[in-house]
Amino acid sequence: MIRSVTTKFIMNTLDFAAVQAAAKRIAGHVRRTPVQTSQTLDRLAGREVYCKCENFQTTGSFKYRGATNAVGSLDPALAARGVVTHSSGNHGQALARAAQALGVPCVVVMPAAASRIKKDAILGYGASVVESGPSLTDREEVVKQVLAERGGAFVPPFDHPDVIAGQGTAMLELLEEVPDLDAVVAPIGGGGLISGFCIAAKGFNPKIRIFGAEPTGANAAALSKQAGERVQISTPTSIADGLLANRIGELTWPVIRDSVEQIFQVSEEQIAAAMRLIWERMKLVIEPSAGVGIAVILSEEFRALPGIKKVGVVLCGGNVALDKLPWKQN
Amino acid sequence: MIRSVTTKFIMNTLDFAAVQAAAKRIAGHVRRTPVQTSQTLDRLAGREVYCKCENFQTTGSFKYRGATNAVGSLDPALAARGVVTHSSGNHGQALARAAQALGVPCVVVMPAAASRIKKDAILGYGASVVESGPSLTDREEVVKQVLAERGGAFVPPFDHPDVIAGQGTAMLELLEEVPDLDAVVAPIGGGGLISGFCIAAKGFNPKIRIFGAEPTGANAAALSKQAGERVQISTPTSIADGLLANRIGELTWPVIRDSVEQIFQVSEEQIAAAMRLIWERMKLVIEPSAGVGIAVILSEEFRALPGIKKVGVVLCGGNVALDKLPWKQN
Numbered sequence: 001m002i003r004s005v006t007t008k009f010i011m012n013t014l015d016f017a018a019v020q021a022a023a024k025r026i027a028g029h030v031r032r033t034p035v036q037t038s039q040t041l042d043r044l045a046g047r048e049v050y051c052k053c054e055n056f057q058t059t060g061s062f063k064y065r066g067a068t069n070a071v072g073s074l075d076p077a078l079a080a081r082g083v084v085t086h087s088s089g090n091h092g093q094a095l096a097r098a099a100q101a102l103g104v105p106c107v108v109v110m111p112a113a114a115s116r117i118k119k120d121a122i123l124g125y126g127a128s129v130v131e132s133g134p135s136l137t138d139r140e141e142v143v144k145q146v147l148a149e150r151g152g153a154f155v156p157p158f159d160h161p162d163v164i165a166g167q168g169t170a171m172l173e174l175l176e177e178v179p180d181l182d183a184v185v186a187p188i189g190g191g192g193l194i195s196g197f198c199i200a201a202k203g204f205n206p207k208i209r210i211f212g213a214e215p216t217g218a219n220a221a222a223l224s225k226q227a228g229e230r231v232q233i234s235t236p237t238s239i240a241d242g243l244l245a246n247r248i249g250e251l252t253w254p255v256i257r258d259s260v261e262q263i264f265q266v267s268e269e270q271i272a273a274a275m276r277l278i279w280e281r282m283k284l285v286i287e288p289s290a291g292v293g294i295a296v297i298l299s300e301e302f303r304a305l306p307g308i309k310k311v312g313v314v315l316c317g318g319n320v321a322l323d324k325l326p327w328k329q330n
Numbered sequence: 331m332i333r334s335v336t337t338k339f340i341m342n343t344l345d346f347a348a349v350q351a352a353a354k355r356i357a358g359h360v361r362r363t364p365v366q367t368s369q370t371l372d373r374l375a376g377r378e379v380y381c382k383c384e385n386f387q388t389t390g391s392f393k394y395r396g397a398t399n400a401v402g403s404l405d406p407a408l409a410a411r412g413v414v415t416h417s418s419g420n421h422g423q424a425l426a427r428a429a430q431a432l433g434v435p436c437v438v439v440m441p442a443a444a445s446r447i448k449k450d451a452i453l454g455y456g457a458s459v460v461e462s463g464p465s466l467t468d469r470e471e472v473v474k475q476v477l478a479e480r481g482g483a484f485v486p487p488f489d490h491p492d493v494i495a496g497q498g499t500a501m502l503e504l505l506e507e508v509p510d511l512d513a514v515v516a517p518i519g520g521g522g523l524i525s526g527f528c529i530a531a532k533g534f535n536p537k538i539r540i541f542g543a544e545p546t547g548a549n550a551a552a553l554s555k556q557a558g559e560r561v562q563i564s565t566p567t568s569i570a571d572g573l574l575a576n577r578i579g580e581l582t583w584p585v586i587r588d589s590v591e592q593i594f595q596v597s598e599e600q601i602a603a604a605m606r607l608i609w610e611r612m613k614l615v616i617e618p619s620a621g622v623g624i625a626v627i628l629s630e631e632f633r634a635l636p637g638i639k640k641v642g643v644v645l646c647g648g649n650v651a652l653d654k655l656p657w658k659q660n
Contacts, residue, residue: 318613
């Protein structure tokens, strides 16, 4: 059990009960996504593979679970002031939509240079957009200003107990459907998804094995595991744009350190090929970040692991620019 | 009820009982595909839309239903000699796979110039490939030769009672899940899918309304409805390559004539936009043929139809060349 840092608005514990409570809290708001399989994928992986389809989740990614749990956990007075974040990607959209669904105001801080499409998506979910400079420091500064002016709660993309517990609910559902999984593979950006998975999976079955998946160009978690402490990388680079974190979180790190058995790294070519395979054979639109987990499962190194008959993997999202695909058109 | 033409291997009737019998025959062999929905699609369509996801069907299209029912209906002596067809598209793959699953030999006649990928897919399902000249006459000639040499049953892509009854099982499943549909939209190539749908839907609820969907460049069914008799067109052309039939079938025509209320035509631009919308918002890889039904539902003409609160549509397949998409890459 990990006690969260105390902030001005949360003091929750982060354990299996928190994931179970999150599942109750978000039921009816969040989609129970299907688990899909493919004979071709099984053959290529050398074992049975169960894909949890969070690409079908509201807003197109698992982030909607954590966002809904975080917004739903706020006390009413704080909720009335609203929520704030500075992600313009999947978390920003998820938070905007979750806040809209629960009738809570939402502000998303975005670099002035962010694309029109991203701004429109956020605005379309009824949130306000406040512009900032391009760097993380610029964005954090504007978040502080917004909070100082109007109050409310900052909901970060991963390093937050309610967010982590929310992400863990996807794992609970997967295990309810396939209780005898031997192992699970999840991609790592800031670590919110995999730490939620660890807490949920180990609470369900302490023997289940958890593996992380990272692009070689965005391998902060793998380096941290090797070093035994959180490592910061300078410029994470990958087509898996959902996983571009400089380092994993303060809260997610100890969970990953203690509960993730091994973190595998895959190349851009492996990611694109895995993504394309899932599109072609399973007819699922997944984003490159979701291809990362599949690429690990298809890698020789992972295939060689003994004792794993059934492996689960999360197809974490399906938000991809259809006019910028990582393969050539003829 | 339509009595089928008598052939040397079939003398089945084509009615609701035939569809129910097909459902029993193919259970356990064919996937019960999910029905998926999207708030965005509902909003754009102006009503509730229920998508039957046959893109998830084995071999990536609904054709696997008809093929499995046709192969499963053969008497053992004929089955031992095998099945033959000359489609290298979705039906050819479906028949090869269905024959493999049921332990029946299969020959697919293909033009010598057909792509390596198509040949490999057929061979990968354990069928034999026999080459022919490029025209339909060439292919039919080779099918006759194969049947003369080795016997067996010709299973055409649509104009066959067992094939039609098999396709109707998708409609049965859709209605079991959403019994109060007011209308259904299905794309038309040779008419196998929609005539199976008509028989299944009208058997379930005589008041349900059935609408056809065709590309303007491949509109043999719409022209036939207008003329009151089967019309042949010279060169059907569309990105919806699953719907390129010169004319609809002898068996499917009377069903379409009597049970389809209206056939809507959509442009190539509408098809590509509808396909892209489903990829983007529902995260489903569908082929252009499946976009045709969606494009109709999104058209002003269809939106203006009164009295339809809930409409079902079949996403008929997901076999699309991912390196030849009908939109530009940036």
